[in-house]
Amino acid sequence: MPWYRIRFEDGRSFNYGGTREELIEAVRCFSPSDVSGYTQLLEKVELIYRVGFEELGNQPFDKFSSMLRVLPKMAILRSDRSVYNFVSKYLADEALRRVFSFQPLLVGGNPFHTTSIYSLIQHLERKDGVHFAQGGTTALVGALVKLADEQGIRFHFNQQVAEINIEDGRATGVRLANGVQLACSCVVANADAPALYRELVPKRWRKKWTDRRIEKMKFSMGLFVLYLGIKRIYPELAHHTILLGRRYKELLEEIFEGKMLSEDLSLYLHAPTRTDPDLAPAGCESLYVLAPVPNLLAGIDWSHEAQRLEERILDILETTVCPGLREAIVVRFHVTPEHFRDNLLTHHGTGFSIQPTLLQSAWFRFHNRSEDVQGLYLVGAGTHPGAGLPGVLCSAKVLEHYLPEILSNGNDEPARDRTSPEQREEALQ
Numbered sequence: 001m002p003w004y005r006i007r008f009e010d011g012r013s014f015n016y017g018g019t020r021e022e023l024i025e026a027v028r029c030f031s032p033s034d035v036s037g038y039t040q041l042l043e044k045v046e047l048i049y050r051v052g053f054e055e056l057g058n059q060p061f062d063k064f065s066s067m068l069r070v071l072p073k074m075a076i077l078r079s080d081r082s083v084y085n086f087v088s089k090y091l092a093d094e095a096l097r098r099v100f101s102f103q104p105l106l107v108g109g110n111p112f113h114t115t116s117i118y119s120l121i122q123h124l125e126r127k128d129g130v131h132f133a134q135g136g137t138t139a140l141v142g143a144l145v146k147l148a149d150e151q152g153i154r155f156h157f158n159q160q161v162a163e164i165n166i167e168d169g170r171a172t173g174v175r176l177a178n179g180v181q182l183a184c185s186c187v188v189a190n191a192d193a194p195a196l197y198r199e200l201v202p203k204r205w206r207k208k209w210t211d212r213r214i215e216k217m218k219f220s221m222g223l224f225v226l227y228l229g230i231k232r233i234y235p236e237l238a239h240h241t242i243l244l245g246r247r248y249k250e251l252l253e254e255i256f257e258g259k260m261l262s263e264d265l266s267l268y269l270h271a272p273t274r275t276d277p278d279l280a281p282a283g284c285e286s287l288y289v290l291a292p293v294p295n296l297l298a299g300i301d302w303s304h305e306a307q308r309l310e311e312r313i314l315d316i317l318e319t320t321v322c323p324g325l326r327e328a329i330v331v332r333f334h335v336t337p338e339h340f341r342d343n344l345l346t347h348h349g350t351g352f353s354i355q356p357t358l359l360q361s362a363w364f365r366f367h368n369r370s371e372d373v374q375g376l377y378l379v380g381a382g383t384h385p386g387a388g389l390p391g392v393l394c395s396a397k398v399l400e401h402y403l404p405e406i407l408s409n410g411n412d413e414p415a416r417d418r419t420s421p422e423q424r425e426e427a428l429q
């Protein structure tokens with residue numbers, strides 16, 4: 001089973017995965033003259049991984065001096081180049097360039113503008129593997145909740161934080177949308193970083209992260225995700241399939257900079273029952289298809305476009321890897337960037353917060369310790385090191401560096417509730 005299969009518009013497929021030798025063999029089948037370049041590329045991405053992930057991924061970048069320290073290494077690795085430019089130095093075949101450069105899309109970046117540091121994903125996958133939690137991401141969340149529960153951590157589910165309470169420049173608690181006030185010694189937020197500052201931190205406390213500065217940032221693309229339950233199985237599907245459209249650079253420009261939906265599409269098709277058959281009844285499959293689309297800055301009218309896009313996606317799947325798909329559909333629903341804005345509360349409905357460009361990475365990204373508010377700490381996709389589960393977990397690890405100050409500042413006090421028991425009972429219903 002490949003980690004993922006990349007299918008081109010001309011019907012050719014590249015099975016990405018396996019051992020180093022198997023990968024080299026797959027490259028040879030596509031373009032024999034690129035084998036030597038690919039072996040060099042493998043060495044380079046390992047080097048980038050060692051610096052970018054192992055040395056810098058878990059480190060805080062809250063001081064410019066920490067940035068200055070790593071600049072020489074980033075210069076040697078030519079982090080100013082984009083992932084696509086970096087890969088093109090080693091590979092001449094355009095199809096292979098696409099295979100080895102699309103990975104920034106997994107963390108919200110355009111391969112033509114994402115710093116080449118992100119080619120470390122190639123080595124990350126080879127070293128640690130590509131994994132799927134049995135039971136799906138929900139199982140992962142359930143396991144984390146259980147762990148937290150065992151540590152005595154209490155959750156308030158289905159509650160929205162409306163504001164971070166700040167006194168004398170220091171976070172003192174949060175106000176929930178239902179009016180409940182929770183006091184605490186520090187706030188750690190994994191809300192979308194630009195939305196956190198814009199919506200939850202009153203303007204008067206924001207010297208650095210003003211609305212103006214935030215709006216100048218480059219935001220990641222939006223996502224349209226179509227979920228399908230079908231009453232048949234496509235055994236030849238891989239767990240992960242990337243269906244690349246005819247155009248690459250132009251399509252990416254339209255997704256990241258454009259104001260409308262492109263006519264051609266590139267899709268990611270997820271078939272989790274390939275690995276975990278329990279995710280659908282016997283003889284059935286659960287699938288989802290993800291199309292990168294412009295975020296809400298594009299002003300697309302999703303009430304009109306969503307249905308049209310859904311049909312175009314089904315057309316592509318029927319003519320490529322899932323013939324007869326429509327007849328087999330039992331349930332289907334989709335989410336648009338509006339879901340990301342309204343339910344996950346991301347600014348401009350992005351799928352991955354801000355883009356991982358060079359000038360929005362490390363020190364330039366939202367710091368894990370707030371520059372504006374004492375006692376406010378940030379984790380999650382918009383912070384250092386970036387989006388995707390490995391990045392987000394690293395951002396949580398960065399906070400370990402701040403534990404002594406977190407504990408001393410707050411005298412290790414648990415969160416206090418400033419609302420009366422009656423108010424609280426009513427509001428938390």
Ligand SMILES: Cc1cc2nc3c(=O)[nH]c(=O)nc-3n(C[C@H](O)[C@H](O)[C@H](O)COP(=O)(O)OP(=O)(O)OC[C@H]3O[C@@H](n4cnc5c(N)ncnc54)[C@H](O)[C@@H]3O)c2cc1C
Pocket residue numbers: 159160161162190191192200223225290343344345351352379380381382387388389390392
């Ligand atoms: C369809 C899809 C597939 C993906 N597949 C993969 C994958 O295979 N591997 C991988 O590594 N990554 C994957 N990702 C990316 C990964 O899921 C994200 O990068 C990651 O979940 C981001 O974590 P986060 O904690 O920053 O944000 P989230 O996971 O979005 O968590 C933030 C939470 O905070 C809540 N919240 C926000 N504001 C408030 C507020 N004011 N009050 C209360 N709650 C609030 C939101 O509702 C949300 O539940 C995928 C993403 C998508 C959309």
